[in-house]
Amino acid sequence: MAPETDFRPIILAGGSGTRFWPRSRRARAKQVLALDGERTMIQRTVDRLAPLAGPERVWVITNDLLSGTICGQLDCVPEKQIVCEPAARNTAPAAGLAAFLLERIAPNSVLGIFPSDHVIANESAFLSTIRQAVELAAAGENMVVLGIAPTRAETGYGYIETGDAFGENALRVRRFTEKPNQERAEEFIAAGNYFWNSGMFIWSARTLANAVREHLPETAPLLEKIAASWETPDFRRVFTELYPKCENISVDYAVLEPRSSKGEHHSNLFCLPANFGWNDLGSWAALYEHHLDQGNADSSKNVTESNGGLAYHAGGNYVFSPKKFVALVGVEDIVVVETEDALLITTRHHSQDVGKVVKELAAKHREDLI
Structure with a gap:
């Protein structure tokens, strides 16, 4: 990662983690629990990114039920950068809002979208992979998804089908496939060019904002108006009024799948294969x-x-x-x-x-x- 690259991690922490009931509750979701050691999942997410971006560069998208706990656990992150959604609208509006905000605040920044509740065993390998992804994202209007080499025919994850090599380590993305049945999952493993979709994406703020404008034309103006009201007395009112009107859709469905349909040599969509001991602790x-x-x-x-x-x-x-x-x-x-x-x-x-x-x-x- 070039030293001048302005890297901004965006941590998505709005989920309720219902599969970890009864430990996980609406106001005590998986990401604020210490499931793997003394530090909570979201604390560990910020910790592992610290060598690439200090806490002053971190943004968190969460909800009102969790915001107080997260502010307490992440007292190093500026409180204004812990943004509370007034309604749950999946990952596309959350990531899109971050893109529109950062496009105004830091137009040359590169954003990393990270779930708040993953486990990474090899953090040095993780950092190396993120550095490569940031360099690729900063080199143009490129979108980078981290793909995990599958170890079994898992039906609980989405898959990325890859095509030609690009540069030293990246692969062009052919298409995304949502959670397959057992037979298809086994076919993917046998094919050898499929990776698990980690849910971690790297792109410039401008690239993501433009992609939202292209693929979510009704939601984009709402997010732009919210971003325009940032740090004004009207922000909370505008946010509360407009955000629930945004389309309830994941960033995969909203942006990545339509982009991949353009064909692997025209989509600027790349998979960076990763091998750093990833587990999304989904159950x-x-x-x-x-x-x-x-x-x-x-x-x-x-x-x-x-x-x-x-x-x-x-x-x-x-x-x-x-x-x-x-x-x-x-x-x-x-x-x-x-x-x-x-x-x-x-x-x-x-x-x-x-x-x-x-x-x-x-x-x-x-x-x-x-």
Whole structure:
């Protein structure tokens, strides 16, 4: 990354993390929990980016329920740069708003869009990859997505199909494919030119802003008006009035997929293959696998975060019950998570379905539990 490049990380932290219920709640979502060590997920995200951009360059897009907690956890980030969405509108309006704001404030800046809740095992390799991505994004109207080399036929991730090589390390993007079924996922792995979509994107503020103008012509004027009111007495009123009118759509669907349809040699859309130990911790099963990779399991592959415990003829289990002694007897591949007011018992195989519990609780108006 050239020393003169003005790199600005944009951290998206508006999600509710329902698949980590009951630890995760609306006002205590996954990104503000310490699921992997003492630092919270969002703190670790800012920490790993620090060698490339100090906290004064970091922006966070979140919501009113989480903003107070995030401000407390990220007291090094200017409070005005922790922007609270008045309504959830997915990643395209969030990233687009950042682009329009930075296009006005720092027109030559390069933005990195980062989820707030990923785990990166090899941070030096991560930084090296980001530096390459920033250089490519700064070299023109280029859009760069970090692609993760798949290790299994995963149906829970989107995929990137790549084509010709570009430069030393990048590949041209042919198309994006949303979460496939098992058969298609296995075909992707066999093909050898597919990568998992990490959800991390690098582009200049101007490039992203122009892409939003092109592909979201009704939303772009709303975001521009919001950005124009930044640091004026009218900002919150304008934001609250206009933002809910923005299209509810992901940046992948809104910008990247239409751009890839232009053909790989005309889209300026590139994949930078990455190998830095990435995990998006999308479920309790994913957290279990991460602990396994870190060597935090016993000889029977039980991961237990509790006040002592034992396992007898039990294996492959994940338990979180920090105040209680836990005994596992004759059980396999289960997940047990205890909080002050709730107890989750499921299998690792069904841990992706935990979010459905939250939907059911909402339908039953159990606001105390969500």
